[in-house]
Amino acid sequence: MPWRHATSSPRLKALLATYRRISSTWIRTELQVTHTRDFLKHWVRFVYDRSPFRDGESNHTKVCLDTAVTFPEPDWQKADNLATFYQGNKIEAKADLAYGAxxxxxxxxxxxxxxxxxxxxxxEIEDIVSGKPRSKNRFKQNILRKLYDKCFFYQQRGIPYSHPNAWLHEPSGVQYHLQARVLRSTRAQHTHVRRRDDPTAKY
Incomplete structure (x- = not known):
């Protein structure tokens, strides 16, 4: 599907300048965030550029940071077996930092x-899917159980893929945003259900 590879790329620029009788100094920064429409690939670029400031300086000071994160594409055929849905998936990240003149x-x-x-x-995932009670060990209580409960809540109300990938891929975060976009597309027909049965939800 072609739309999966389209990107959104907002860009924020800022310029701070000071003027003196003899010379002027300025700092330019730029932040650019790009992602594919399916939210599986993200790029962030930050640029800092400062003109010579101190006495004796002749070169600019520049810092350039480029980061990229790639999330696994969900295999929805495995969604029925939530205990193993996440297995084999990993998130790849890389960053390049350059600085100097x-x-x-x-x-x-x-x-x-x-x-x-x-x-x-x-x-924890195995315990959740098998229906074991919540652990009394506070170190074993993580956000996965809360996300699973939310997933199950919407499955019972006819939204099969609301949060399954979210609770299984919480360390990545991106799958939550992907599923949130799906939820927004069905909000009109499920608004009354959410407001009545899920008062703690935030939209």
Whole structure:
């Protein structure tokens, strides 16, 4: 589907300038956030550019940060088995930081990261799906159970894919936004159900 690859790219720019009798100093910043329409890929770019400020400085000071995050595409055929729905999925992230007089030739730092469920998360998911009571161990109580309860709440009211990927991929966060977009598309026909049965929901 072509729309899945379209992107939204808001951009925020700011300029701060000070003027003196002999010279002027300015700082320019730019923040750009881009994502695909399915929210599975995100990019964030930040640029900081400062003109020479102190006596003896002749070069600009620049900082450029580029980050990218890729989330797993949900396999809805596995949604019936929530205990294993998340298995094999991971989030890939990378960041490039450049700084100096010129971002293209200055010092650079590159970071790669992979995010997966912890063993504690896996155990909690199995407990939730199997119907085990909430653990009295406060360290085992995490947000996964709350999201599962919300998922089950909407499944009972005819919205099968409201939050299943959210509670299974909470460390990523993006799946929650993806499902929230689906919920908004069905809000008109389910508004009365939500207001009556889910007074704690925030929209």
């Amino acid at each position: 010129d971002c293209s030739q200055g010092s650079r730092i590159h970071l790669d990261g992979t995010y997966e469920h912890t063993d504690a998360d896996a155990e």
